[in-house]
Amino acid sequence: MQAHTSSYYADSVNDQQQYPVLQGEHQCDVCVVGAGFSGLSSALHLAEQGYNVIVLESARVGFGATGRNGGQIVNSYSRDVDTIRQRYDSATADQLCAMIFEGGDIIRERIQRYDIQCAHVEGGVFAALNAKQMAELEAQKRNWEALGNNQLELLDRNGIRAAVGADCYLGGLLDRRGGHLHPLNLALGEARAVVLNGGQIFEQSAVTRIDKGAQPVVHTAQGQVRARQVILAGNAYLDPKLAPSLGRKAFPCGTQVIATEPLPQDLADELLPQNYCVEDCNYLLDYYRLTEDRRLLFGGGVVYGAREPESVEALIRPKMEKVFPMLAGVGIDYAWTGNFLLTYSRMPQFGRIDDNLYYLQGYSGHGVTCTHLAGRLVAEAIGGKPERFDAFASLRHLAFPGGRHLQVPFTALGAAYYNLRDKLAL
Structure with missing residues (x-):
């Protein structure tokens, strides 16, 4: 059983909620792998829209970078406006630049809507x-x-x-x-909001394999989830064998x-x-x-x-x-x-491995805000409005x-x- 790493954040959480281990067979619309900011943001946006969502976390909610970072709300990406406009065509650059403050806005909206106590x-x-x-x-x-x-x-x-x-x-x-906050308390508050909106979260439920297909099946040691869509949101803590191609870039x-x-x-x-x-x-x-x-x-x-x-x-x-x-x-x-x-580009990597297997990763040090944007964009894509997600998915990422x-x-x-x-x- 994996506990949070010893840190100031882990010792000052205001929510000791623990979620069950996945057992048996389950079905849902979207299965999210990872309960960090990327996964929680995705799950919450989808649950608010009425999707049946299950989140699988190998350890505890916020176990990875989400619960260990500096707690700063820093706008933009790891590459800013000047580099984006030099590197990409004008239409793509305009789309990317139009979103650089959105992640922070989402965080503030979440804090207010769900009364999340995270020392903002x-x-x-x-x-x-x-x-x-x-x-x-x-x-x-x-x-x-x-x-x-x-x-x-x-x-x-x-x-x-x-x-x-x-x-x-x-x-x-x-x-x-910009600003700052207690990131682990933010994540725990967002997890509560996922459940409040009908989603389910399972901790200590590491994904062991994913059977691809029209309805992918996500396996853990003690259970499985059959879903219409799967989102890989483990970022640096994602098991490499689940998607080997993601580790090359x-x-x-x-x-x-x-x-x-x-x-x-x-x-x-x-x-x-x-x-x-x-x-x-x-x-x-x-x-x-x-x-x-x-x-x-x-x-x-x-x-x-x-x-x-x-x-x-x-x-x-x-x-x-x-x-x-x-x-x-x-x-x-x-x-x-x-x-x-x-x-390599210092830009986040969003995309699809199959039509129904999405991934969100590679924030390159700007994860607190950009993860929240990522969750909104993948929810838009699953809901039939992929244009903004595809602005990122179209970016070329070199190995x-x-x-x-x-x-x-x-x-x-x-x-x-x-x-x-x-x-x-x-």
Whole structure:
């Protein structure tokens, strides 16, 4: 039986609900494999529309990246407007760009509609470490405003200092349509909403195989589900044997997070006076925020291939203390790692393996918001309106060079190159 990884989130859940193990034979309209944000968003959108939905989770609701991430609502994808418009034809680019704020809007709507208690706070800051990054934020503001986001504010050195108690930033961009929350509590609230709308969730029910056909049959150790449609939403935690072709164009990476002991109110106010979340603009970025009980939750770095580092604290504490020297020696109560799925293009991968077998994966570090968009789009496609889903499904995704055995060294080499460019402000 798999429990949640030891983390601040797992120790501060406000819902201890456990769902049964799948046993026996079941039938439904749509079977969703994975109870993270992708699966829960898909299931909830479909259940609200009257579909009979069953969700199968190999461990616990929110076990994977959903329950381990930094908890930041960051708009857009891992590639933003400028890259999208350069890379894709104008019609496709227009469709993709029109959706870049929708994931965050869905999250806020879910929180309000279902009264989900997940410590939601509005406002997120992108922090620039040099003039090149500041110029990129200025362009980002223009691009996002052209797409309808009128809640943006450029911050000069004084402005960023008023938002972040650190001396390392030149300026920044405040997005009031961003924000932060407790992601595991959000997921648990969404799971309750799925059930409220007639859906079923089964935990500790790992899928062992899928028999394809007009009505696919999804098997677990103790049961099976016959469905009209199946959605693979396991992302970095999906069993590779269920869809081997998906692993060739994406691979799992680990990111690390620490949470300090609860901080005195005056120190918490010094670090983040306006309680915004922050991420810097480096390729291998740092991100941080305050929790509801005044811990600093700080993440960063990437371990390629999703290997467990010997010490998460040893990797992340120096980053935290570089930004906030006043935290030198502060107690670290939690340290954990979680996997996300990286794609070569850094764009999410949505598509179909068969007409009735959908997949959602590869958010490349932007999963909190984009997963919620993904669930809406796949529900639209199943409901007979595939146009927006197909805007993503039409994207070409290249395999990583060198095959699976060379994915890790090649990607690490590329990351080292971009990290050097960050340091040299190139």
